[in-house]
Amino acid sequence: MSQKPEKLIDKKGLRLDGRKPDELRPIKIEVGVLSNADGSAYIEQGKNKILAAVFGPKEMHPKHLALPDRMVLRCRYHMAPFSVQERKSPAPSRREIELSKVIRESLEPSVFIEYYPRTGIDIFIEVLQADGSTRCASITAASVAMADAGIPMRDLVVACSAGKVDDAIVIDLMDTEDKQGSADVPVALMPNQNAITLLQMDGNLTLEEFEKALNLTLEGCRKIYAMQKEALKAKYVSVKEVEE
């Protein structure tokens, strides 16, 4: 078990890793990192290391789960046993089952599911190393992987968290801040539609604090959105150059 730090924010208003309250951790997104998947992405956000893969659209299996008028999305969020301090059993925990559900529901509004009746897509998310706000980084990566798979979407979905630590509202919580802080608000957004597709909270916030946290996450989402697009361009623009 790690030592509990006394203060999460120092006198200068900086956080444990030297960030300002509204500063994101360094983010790296790579597209098409797995050869067997139809689409894939890898994200590093701080010490988070997460892989997302998309298979489909393909025939639904088992068949009775297929829907006559639309595609079915399935999502599995899973943490590797070595991704956290104390080994996590590889069997899906209740937390992972809930997160799989909310992540699926955060991605579904972005997909034109009615274009692919009777089919399904599988989204697999593996958290290789966790460092707080993994559900947000997972959504960011999974949406890029879906774009890489060529699935028609209204917009990319991008996610970012905010929270309260030592009475300050800060963006993009890392593990210690999540555990020792007094609130965590993960949000997913489709920036072009201004549509919030995931919203959760735990902790204790006044209405004003909540509004501030929500606005911080929306700002963060827009910054990460630009990185998602850059990552996609980086893959597909280079393909174009080869053709010329």
Place this chain on the structure above:
Amino acid sequence: MASVITRVKQKQIVQLIAKGKRLDGRGLTDYREIKVEQGTIERAEGSARVLLGRTEVLVGTKIEIGQPFPDTPNEGVLTVNAELVPLASSTFEPGPPDENSIEIARVVDRGIRESKAIDLEKLCIEPGKKVFVVFVDVYVLNHDGNLIDASALAALAALLNTKMSNYEIEEGEVKIKPGHTSLPMRRHPITVTFAKINDKLIVDPWLEEEQIMDARLSMAIDDDGNICAIQKGGSGYFAPEQVLEAAKIAREKAEEMHKKLEL
């Protein structure tokens, strides 16, 4: 949790909501009639049955002695579980908890835990070794929509009704003494759930409204009007302004409920 609802009725519900009305005569932010009955099950340490319209939820609590979590050695343990009992709806199937029941359990758990409703430190017997474990089992008996609010309210009522045996420690062993004490309760979180139908927010959706809603939003509010838990569900979305509007309504509704239930 889908079953059939006719297009005609769908349209009717949507058109009424656009006019600020609902099929059962309620306003958009009205709850159905709420009935709370405590102490229904004598064998349980605490219990409560909540009727929210025709939605019926029974919660029983049990207290056992167990080990604390290593990161909170001085605190008792709270465990919430939810069962969507097959007799409550033709869409519920027997078997291990599915994602819907896990979600209900975790949302109820978050409301109680994050509002610090139970003074868990008072449930510590021997730091790091022995604590009381509070089991909250949510039993959905009839599903007519908004299981989250009904379950959260029933869980709170059952906890308020919970009696613990008195005890003393003799040579490191816990000995039960005659008499009972109430569970140390500090806060009373109220969960308020919204459905978004055709871009309008409605409070306490019943089954048919849930079947046609785009998305769902639940907020747990504590005695001070602060937000302690939020969960968005369903495959739709909310605009940021809608979320803030919901938070304001949730605060009003929770205040009303605190007064009405004399919490």
